[in-house]
Amino acid sequence: MNISHLSLSDFRNFHDLHLDLAPINIFIGLNAQGKSNILEAVHFASLGSSRASHFSDLIRWGSSSALIRIAFLRAAVSHSLAISLSLSTSRRFLLDSSPIPFRSLIGRLPSVFFSPDHLFLFKGSPAARRKFLDAAISQSSAFYFSDLLTFHRLLSHRNSLLRLIRERAADTAALPLWNEQLAQTAAKVLAKRLDVVEKLNAVARDVQREISMQAEELSISYEVHGLKGANLPEDLAGWYYENLNARNFSDVQRGATSLGPHLDDLQFFLNGRELRKYASQGQIRTTALALKLSEIQLLKSATGEYPVLLLDDVMSELDATRRAQLLEFLQREQIQTLITATEESYFPKTLIGQIFKVEGGRIL
Ligand code: ATP
Ligand code: MG
Numbered sequence: 381m382n383i384s385h386l387s388l389s390d391f392r393n394f395h396d397l398h399l400d401l402a403p404i405n406i407f408i409g410l411n412a413q414g415k416s417n418i419l420e421a422v423h424f425a426s427l428g429s430s431r432a433s434h435f436s437d438l439i440r441w442g443s444s445s446a447l448i449r450i451a452f453l454r455a456a457v458s459h460s461l462a463i464s465l466s467l468s469t470s471r472r473f474l475l476d477s478s479p480i481p482f483r484s485l486i487g488r489l490p491s492v493f494f495s496p497d498h499l500f501l502f503k504g505s506p507a508a509r510r511k512f513l514d515a516a517i518s519q520s521s522a523f524y525f526s527d528l529l530t531f532h533r534l535l536s537h538r539n540s541l542l543r544l545i546r547e548r549a550a551d552t553a554a555l556p557l558w559n560e561q562l563a564q565t566a567a568k569v570l571a572k573r574l575d576v577v578e579k580l581n582a583v584a585r586d587v588q589r590e591i592s593m594q595a596e597e598l599s600i601s602y603e604v605h606g607l608k609g610a611n612l613p614e615d616l617a618g619w620y621y622e623n624l625n626a627r628n629f630s631d632v633q634r635g636a637t638s639l640g641p642h643l644d645d646l647q648f649f650l651n652g653r654e655l656r657k658y659a660s661q662g663q664i665r666t667t668a669l670a671l672k673l674s675e676i677q678l679l680k681s682a683t684g685e686y687p688v689l690l691l692d693d694v695m696s697e698l699d700a701t702r703r704a705q706l707l708e709f710l711q712r713e714q715i716q717t718l719i720t721a722t723e724e725s726y727f728p729k730t731l732i733g734q735i736f737k738v739e740g741g742r743i744l
Contacts, residue, residue, distance in 0.1 A: 381490060381685045382716050383422065384458075385451040390440035391465075392417035393741035404711060404733030407720045413738045415720035419493065419690040421448050422718065425463055426491040426688075427515065428471065428482050435465050444468065452489055454685065461489055483529060490519040490679050490687035494672040494694055499664055501671070502656050506645040513646065516675045517576050520682035524572045531565040535637055538562055543635045555628050562640065563620035569641045570604065570616055576678065577602040577646070584674040588650075591666055591702065597651050598667060605643035665697050669706070676715065689717040695726040707731050 388397040393414045407415040420438075424430050425448055430438065439446040445466035452459055462474040473480050475488060501508055518525035538558045544550035581600050588598035604612065606623060613619035623639050624631075631638055648655040650663060659667065672689075679687045689710065695703055703726060710717050711732065721727070724735065737744040 381687055382453045383450055383489075383688055384453060385449075386418070386422065387447070387449040388418075388421055389447040390443040391421050391438060391446045391448055392440060394418075395440060395741060397741075397743065399736070399743065401716070401718070402734035403714060403716050404707075404731065405716075405718045406724075406727060406733050406735045407718065407738050408722070408724050408735060409720075409738035410722060414741045415738045416495075416692050418738070419692050419718055419720060422450070422489075422688060423491055423493045423690055424448065425450050425461055426486070426489050426519065428463075428473065428485040435471055436467055439465055439467060450489065454489075459488075483526065484522070486518050486525050487520065487522055487683075490683060490685075491690055492516075492672055492675050492679065492687050493690045493692065494669070495692035496694065496697055498668045498672065499697075501668060502648055502659070502664060506643075509646040510642070510644065512671075513573060513576070516580075516678060517572060519687065520679050521572065524569070527565055527568045527572070531562070531569050531641065534558065534562045534565055535640065535642060538637050539635065542632050542637070545632045546635055552628060552632070556625060559621055559624040559628075562637070563617045563624055566620045566640045567616035570644070573641065573644070574602055574612075579678060579681075580671075580674055583677045584670055587673050587677070588667060588670040591670055591705070592663075596663065596666070598670060599649045599652075601647045601649070603645045603647055605641075605645070606639045666702070669694070669698070669702075673709075686713065686715045689715050691717060691719040693720055693722075695719065695721045696723075704728055 382403070383401050386397070386399045386401060388394040391397075394417065397418075399418075407418060409415050420430065424435075424438065429435070445464060447465075448461075448463045450461045452461065459476055460474075462477075464472045464474075471482065473482065473485050475485075498512075501512060514528060518528065538555075541550055541554060541558060545552055545555075577600055584598050584600060588596050620639065624637070627638050648667065650659055650667065653659075655664070655667060676686055676689060698706065707728065719733075727733070
């Protein structure tokens with residue numbers, strides 16, 4: 381996976397940007413110049429959505445549309461991806477000049493994003509952890525992404541029905557049918573997540589050991605909501621179906637579905653202790669980095685190629701040794717990387733990379 385060219389028109393604070401990218405790309409500039417916006421454009425092209433914003437926020441203020449164009453090489457074949465955003469219509473995606481729907485965008489141009497925001501992954505809400513997992517899996521499995529979209533569609537149908545029943549505008553007789561469909565899809569989503577977390581565990585343990593000089597053992601456990609420490613049932617769909625039916629009455633009261641992978645969580649342990657409660661700031665940083673590097677490895681083993689790595693502002697978070705180690709690893713493994721930083725001094729002279737100076741929405 382290698383991006384050769386990136387163009388932005390009226391995206392965030394860029395009016396017109398054309399960049400030829402190298403394997404390692406370093407964006408240097410003062411605060412608020414547009415460094416993160418460049419990374420956001422690439423990540424948006426990967427997922428078709430943005431973590432923080434509605435897509436209309438991505439259009440340059442005063443403009444009515446924005447365009448991201450990316451030329452990339454994947455499995456030795458050149459491709460082009462164009463994404464247009466407009467205030468009046470919605471997002472449009474063109475792959476090799478042909479329109480593709482949103483649901484088939486993800487996975488075309490895999491990327492992994494890492495910023496200091498990810499440090500909240502451990503302490504923040506379960507939603508952030510599910511999102512991390514879903515993005516990682518969806519970029520390597522179109523089936524998973526499709527199942528996930530179906531699951532969320534069915535879930536919102538069931539939730540609407542629950543509320544209608546509560547208002548006596550619908551009958552409970554319809555529930556088992558929805559429960560059945562929801563259970564089937566929930567089981568598929570869960571099975572894939574469990575499989576990926578098992579793989580992630582193995583990779584992340586090795587990475588963490590390496591970057592902590594053998595001092596730290598990382599383990600990740602997937603918490604199935606509603607299972608309360610019991611063993612995982614063999615027939616996941618059957619288990620969901622039975623338990624959804626059992627919750628019909630209480631779910632109607634609450635107007636929401638109280639069981640399913642939309643409520644599951646991940647737990648992280650360092651040397652057997654819950655990371656969220658006991659880890660130091662430095663350990664949290666190291667673990668977040670280990671997790672992201674593991675995500676890259678997983679994507680590589682699933683797709684055959686490394687994704688593009690987007691490192692936003694993380695150089696200042698790492699000490700000099702870890703910084704050098706990381707950069708050396710990226711160079712050795714030939715992982716195309718876009719890095720932002722405010723200081724050029726974070727980068728060793730020996731690093732072979734392209735440096736771009738970003739100022740006021742332009743590259744100098
Ligand atoms: P820092 O070092 O502080 O992280 P940065 O160089 O990464 O800075 P960006 O986050 O890329 O900065 O943002 C640059 C500027 O883009 C911000 O000042 C922001 O106000 C501006 N900006 C954000 N959205 C838009 C938009 N839709 N149109 C025009 N400008 C925007
Ligand atoms: Mg920034």
